[in-house]
Amino acid sequence: MTGRARTGEGRRDLEACRAALEAHYAVHRTIPSMAGLARLWDYASKSSASRLVDQLIEAGVLLWSTDRRLAPGSAFRILPDPQAQVSDAPYLNDMGPNDNGRHNPDPLQAALAAWATDYDPVLVRAYSVTTRLLRLARSMERHMTQSAAREGLTSGDVLLLDALYRVGPPHRIAPTALKHYFLMSLAGVAKRVDRLEALGFIRRVPNPDDRRGLFIELTHAGRAALTRLVAVDRTAPHILWPTMLSDRQYQAMIESLTVAEAVVAAADKNDRSEFPPPDM
Template identity: 25%
Template structure:
């Protein structure tokens, strides 16, 4: 018995986006719904991925915004220190939002403000030993959860999909693209 395939050559299993496209083809056959096929699925994936990722972060007593700060500081490398403006630009949030996150993280003992050499106007933000430990552990577990979500794709498919998404990201004009 052979499996049926869809127009794209993949097995003919259908999802909710396929159903919506079929409905729109019947209602407005002149409208191209390929954007829905891609962006609708990207949105669904994002929404489905959030709860397990947020559960990982919660296990480390972090929310996603706090984790963003810790991960940004950790990936900056030793001494795991950035100026607030560098964090602000990297995270693409309001300065008030950053201040709130920094205050919560400092209160939890995960970051500290340090004197800037030769610059008294800015107090760089630095991970504490506990902040580095928690960030490393949470990031490792987060990446394991995300890898598990991708098990339905071969390694080659994952590389291809990442390349296509990168290409799409670079072609969609937006003022607040995160690099």
């Protein structure tokens, strides 16, 4: 076999394994261990999987996090969950070749029609809004994860850096007080602080009012990373879509979401002890 043929075969193998990994991530939202990757790619040993991982890292598809776990890199294609699309297929497939979109292709509209035949009208109204919000949130989180990966971060890491930034100069605060600046629940703060410190994005400094206490402080490198991510947001549809709303639509959405948050948060207080918030 010629070197060119072997190179082409290796590239096809690399692409096939990359596709399998991205498909796995779409469903599980995790990167398997080296042993798990060997099973996923049907390799005989972890060493074989390790060599392929090195190639994927070189291509920007994967990266090592500070806690030595594999994570999606900037070139990783974050795909929609195929299991979430299963219910969509029948409605989309009902469209004939000459439909040209005359029938609304949105599967949610077909779902509403089905729900309306058996469900309480109040529930139909609830499902129609909740399902759209969940689909939108999934899509936005997927894009946020992909954006954060440009800096070797998770979306939760970015939220922590943003919270430190919003504290104001010198962007320094006690770790126990930091939670008051989070705009949403964020688990594993201590581990994130360790990871971001290892990356040089934050540092621990002495608390002048408490010899035993420490502040965490946003570094110049951390602010630079945040600035780069904000620059990306200026052209990101998952961030900019509210700018496409009219003033009336925007105000109505803000008022509606404020009411929804208050209602759900009130019910959520009773559940928090049993169900801890998911990690971002």
